[in-house]
Amino acid sequence: MRVIDVPEVEPVASAWVDGAAVTFRFPDPGRRLAGVRLSQDVRIPGDLLDFHGADDDWELTVDRPPVTRMEYLFELRYRDGGVETVTDPGNPEQVPGAFGPKSVLEFPSYRPPRWLTADAEPGQGAAFEVPAGSLDGAIAVRTWAPAGVRDDDELPPLVAHDGPEYDALACLTGYLAAGVAGGWLPRLRAALLSPGPRDRWYSAYPRYARALAREVIPAPDRRLATSVRIGMGTSLGALAMLHAHRRFPRTFGPHDRDRPVPVTLTCGAIEENVDNNRLMAQGLRARGYPVTFHEVPDVHNYTAWRDAFDPYLTRLLRLVCG
Numbered sequence: 001m002r003v004i005d006v007p008e009v010e011p012v013a014s015a016w017v018d019g020a021a022v023t024f025r026f027p028d029p030g031r032r033l034a035g036v037r038l039s040q041d042v043r044i045p046g047d048l049l050d051f052h053g054a055d056d057d058w059e060l061t062v063d064r065p066p067v068t069r070m071e072y073l074f075e076l077r078y079r080d081g082g083v084e085t086v087t088d089p090g091n092p093e094q095v096p097g098a099f100g101p102k103s104v105l106e107f108p109s110y111r112p113p114r115w116l117t118a119d120a121e122p123g124q125g126a127a128f129e130v131p132a133g134s135l136d137g138a139i140a141v142r143t144w145a146p147a148g149v150r151d152d153d154e155l156p157p158l159v160a161h162d163g164p165e166y167d168a169l170a171c172l173t174g175y176l177a178a179g180v181a182g183g184w185l186p187r188l189r190a191a192l193l194s195p196g197p198r199d200r201w202y203s204a205y206p207r208y209a210r211a212l213a214r215e216v217i218p219a220p221d222r223r224l225a226t227s228v229r230i231g232m233g234t235s236l237g238a239l240a241m242l243h244a245h246r247r248f249p250r251t252f253g254p255h256d257r258d259r260p261v262p263v264t265l266t267c268g269a270i271e272e273n274v275d276n277n278r279l280m281a282q283g284l285r286a287r288g289y290p291v292t293f294h295e296v297p298d299v300h301n302y303t304a305w306r307d308a309f310d311p312y313l314t315r316l317l318r319l320v321c322g
Contacts, residue, residue, distance in 0.1 A: 014090025015072075015105050022105065023061045025090070026051065026074055033058070039073040039085055041299050043270050066270055068110035068297045071095060071102040095303055096169050104303075113307055116171065118178035121147040125190075130219040132211040135201070139216050140194035143224065144173045146180045146187060154225040156188045156321045159217055159252075161202070161237030163192020170306035175313075185314060186321040188230075191220045195237070202240035206247070209240070213248035228253060230320055232313070234305050238265075253320075260289040264316040266308040269295040292316075 015024050026036045036051040036058040038044070042065040051058035076084045087094055088103035095104045123146050129138040142164060149155065158176070166172040172190070179185025193216065195201070201208040220226060231241040231252045245252050245261070253261035263284055267277040274295065281293035294312050298304035 014088050015103070017064060017105070017107055020064050021061050022064050022070070023059065024051070024072075024074075024088070026058045026076075026088075027056060027090075028053075028058055029056045031056075032079070033076055034079045035077040036060075037075040037077065038062075039075050040070065041301070042067050042070050043272075043299075064107065066297065067107070067268075067299065069104060069106045069303070071097070071104050071301055071303075073102055095301075097301060098165060098169065109297075113175075113310055115175055115178040115182070115310060118182060120174075120177040120181035123147050123173060123177050124149070126223075128219075128223075130216045132215050134207045134211050135196070137196060139196060139211075141216070141219060142167075142192040142194075143220055144176065144190040144192065145224075146177065149187070149189075151223065152225045153187075154227050156186070156228045156230060157220055157224075157226045158188055158190045158230045158232060158317070159241075160190060160192050161231075161233035161241055162195050162198070163190070164194055165302070166234070166305075167192055169302035170309075172306075172309075175306070175309045179310075179314065179317075185317055188317065188321055189220070189224060189226065191217070198236060202236040204239070204243045209244040209247045212240075212244045213251045217251060228320060230317065234302075235300065260284075260287065262316060262319055263289050263291045264312050265291065265293045266296055266305070266312055267293075268299040268304055269297060271299050273300070 014026065015022070024038060031053070038049045038051070038060055044062055044065060048062055049060070051060040072088070073085050074088055076086060087101055091103045091105070093104050093106070094101045123144050125142055125144040127140065127142045129140050131138045145155070160166050160172060163172070176185065176188065176190060180187055217229065229252045231245060232238070233241040265277055265281055267274050277293065281291050284291045294308070296304060296308050298307065
């Protein structure tokens with residue numbers, strides 16, 4: 001990794017909001033860089049992302065995007081043609097992600113979920129693998145339940161694609177623990193499914209849907225007392241969960257019914273995929289599914305999905321679980 005020597009100077013803000021504008025600054029004493037570019041996913045046009053040189057700094061000012069928080073990186077361009085993408089060294093606020101940490105700028109209107117600071121026991125669980133012959137492999141499963149729950153307590157399971165990532169990056173079991181302890185969620189379990197080659201398995205792959213419905217999802221039922229199943233996922237994992245349900249309708253909802261199950265969708269209001277999500281909601285409604293669709297002031301990241309748990313996932317769990 002390249003290192004830029006920055007002399008010790010009075011600290012200055014590297015990213016700040018001023019009314020309807022956002023300004024970013026990167027120090028470059030001696031002009032060792034050929035350029036700096038902002039890397040972001042909040043739909044700022046590409047021709048507005050290059051910083052401009054000013055004294056010993058590079059600066060960029062853009063219109064504030066229509067979100068409540070913004071994740072970003074700096075792309076450094078060296079004079080020898082090399083390129084490196086880094087977090088903002090002047091901003092201590094970072095957020096983990098599926099592809100590594102990013103710097104984050106929270107706008108005045110942003111409010112993190114209150115349940116993040118709730119006092120709740122972490123819960124209990126077990127980890128095991130489910131062989132899936134049709135996939136020539138196994139799928140790792142980690143279960144979760146509120147503290148004190150017995151294996152023979154019959155509870156609804158929430159089955160989550162990319163479950164370990166959901167937990168590590170979006171505090172899924174922390175949300176469940178806080179909700180159960182606070183009484184605003186029903187008592188339930190969770191089954192966190194680890195991804196395999198997700199681009200293939202999650203892309204409407206018939207073998208995966210069959211293995212999920214017939215081998216993986218029933219596996220916790222053989223270890224724990226369960227009732228109505230709820231499936232969840234994000235991005236391609238959500239589509240794979242829906243695909244499995246469409247091919248095997250009794251996978252989710254009450255085991256003895258074939259009627260459409262309630263569906264909740266959330267999507268960033270300015271995501272490139274928002275129109276596809278709107279069409280998905282319309283298509284499911286046309287097939288008899290009771291669908292709620294919510295657009296949130298963020299984009300395609302785990303913090304956005306975390307922040308949408310309450311109230312949207314909360315309402316679905318209350319509806320399905322009672």
